[in-house]
Amino acid sequence: MLDPALCRQARLSRDARFDGRFFIAVKTTGIYCRPICPATPPKESNVVYFDSAVAAAQAGFRPCLRCRPDSAPDSPAWRGTQTTLERALRLIDEGALQEGSLSCLCERLGIGERYLRRLFQQRFGVAPKAYALYRQCLFAKQLLHQTTLPVTDIAYASGFRSLRRFNDAFKAQIGLTPREVRRESTERSPELILRLAYRPPYAWESLRDFFISRHIEGLEWVDERHYGRCIAWGEARGHFTAEHRPDRHDFLVRLELDDLRMLSPVVRRIRRLLDLDADTSVIETHLTQALPGLPLIEGLRLPGVWSLFEAGIRAILGQQVTVAAARRLVTTLVATLGEPACESEGQVRYHFPTPSQIAGSDLTFLKMPESRRETLRRFASFYRQQADSADEPSTWTALKGIGQWTADYATMRGAGDPDIWLAGDLGVKKALPSLNSHDPAGAAPWRSYLTLQLWSQSSLSLQTSSRPTSSRQASSRPTRSR
Structure with a gap:
């Protein structure tokens, strides 16, 4: 239930941290707005609060043309x-x-x-x-x-x-x-440009550095203010570049897509990849209460991967190797099997290989054990044959060479699951003393963010791999850093 007193304070202060968490409907105008609307605040007696745009519309209100509720971040x-x-x-x-x-x-x-x-x-x-x-x-x-x-x-x-x-x-x-x-409308562009908002704070530097250390040449590009990559959704192909604009609390996304019918789900996926709908103030308040004394990076976001399939492949290629070695393997896989997308600044860009492309290759160009090549082919064949059910990582552990760690890691990065706890990860283990003996279970339902906070404290988070202590563990605990 919404607290009217809290909502009143948030709307009068136009606090961007509440953007998308509730909407303000004005009975005298029949319009509903975001808390950050620049219009003159209405009297409290004329206001009704709703926790979603759908609920406001169902009550008979239409969206404001000034603050555009369609652009607000979603609230979990x-x-x-x-x-x-x-x-x-x-x-x-x-x-x-x-x-x-x-x-x-x-x-x-x-x-x-x-x-x-x-x-x-x-x-x-x-x-x-x-x-x-x-x-x-x-x-x-x-x-x-x-x-x-x-x-x-x-x-x-x-x-x-x-x-x-x-x-x-x-x-x-x-x-x-x-x-x-x-x-x-007065802010139109001849390009397909979208403004995707988030609730501050947003730790862009941490997210950017995470992407930089793992980005795949030809598939992704990252610099001081931008992240972009080639994308595919069904038969649609394209690419996007997102520019962070901290002063406006949003990303300016330039997008090219050859099938506009897929535009809506593609934009939703970009939001998930950049974790734009997280309410980090709520998450960090919960972590502070559950784990007193834990130092936190404010506004830390989950770095996404475009799809669960890609996240699974990258996790398998990262088993028992360093971040740099895993990155080289993924780069080789993309350049060898990926579908060429376009040229940019003299460089060819590629789409990530499909399950059929990986399953149909002998993968001998990858310098790694044959058992891991078999795991890749097995995983790709499973995805090619099982269709929808393959997007449930809990089913992956039935495949030889894939353990719970791989499934959990892919779920966290490939699906944006906020409540994944990678207990067996070496980087997490090294940072566990900072929890002061508190039970990590208390961090639920935000244990993915706890995992990321602990990674940020571990000197191994960008440098080393999580090496299993036995061959039996190898399939279930690959390198954490992928």
Whole structure:
């Protein structure tokens, strides 16, 4: 439940740390805003608070054209605590109801349609399809504000099959027509540029250094203010470069994608890769209370990997070797099997190899034990054959050569799971004395951030590998640094 007194203080101070954690609806205007809206604050008697944009829209309010609630970071709080609901929201945001039916979504979740509808009614007061439709319209509104894409292209990029359907849905959900929103917009660019906001603080230097030490030439690029990489989503291919702008609490993302229908899930994946939706003030308050005396880096974020498959491959290649050696192996794999993307400054860029490309190669170009090559091929074949079920790392441990460490590490970086504790990691073990004998279990549900905080304290976090003490442990405890 939202605390009205806390919300009032946050909106009057326009505290950016609360951006996306709640929304302010004004009864006299019928508009809902972000806490950072530059408009003159309304009287408290005219204000209603909502914990999500969907809830505000369901109550009959339309989004503000000045602060643009469609651009606010998502708050984990409104997603609830039920695993099924969280997974349903993630799949819907990735386009599950645009590409398939509600029954197909329920089959992937392993639940009935009636139960899923009940979860959404209890949490948002709307059906799953109504939720998905509103999210599509908010994304379209963001594109109308920030790009000069034709309205027809924006309709398809937002998941609509026809311009007429898009216009009708947008008017019903937003309260304005697409052309009315575009007429009000003053910050458009001829490029496909998006502004992805976050709640401060944001420890960009720590994230940047983590990426720099592990970035793969040809696949990724990192410098003082930027991170970019080649990306793939289904059959769509492209690349992006994100520029950090600390004064605006956002990233300016320049994106190229050859299939705009995949734009919405791609943007969601970029947000996850940069961990833009984390509320680090809440996380660090919890860690401080659970583990008194633990020194913390303020605003530390989880450094993501584009996909679970890529995270798994990188973890396997990092088994029992240094960060530098693992990086060389991944670079060789990408340059040998990756699909060429484009040229930039005289250098060829590549997409990360697909499961079929890795499974069909003998991998002899990789200088490592044959048993590890077999593990790579086995893992890639599993991904090629199992489709959706392969995106559950808990199933990976049935494969020879992959242990719990690999599955957990890939879950943390490839899926952005906030509650992974890598107890067997050498870097974590070295930093354990800083916990002052407190139980790490108290850090739940933010143990991934605890792991990252401990890595930052360990001199081994960027330099060494987590070498198993026996051959039996090798498959379950690869190098932590990958």
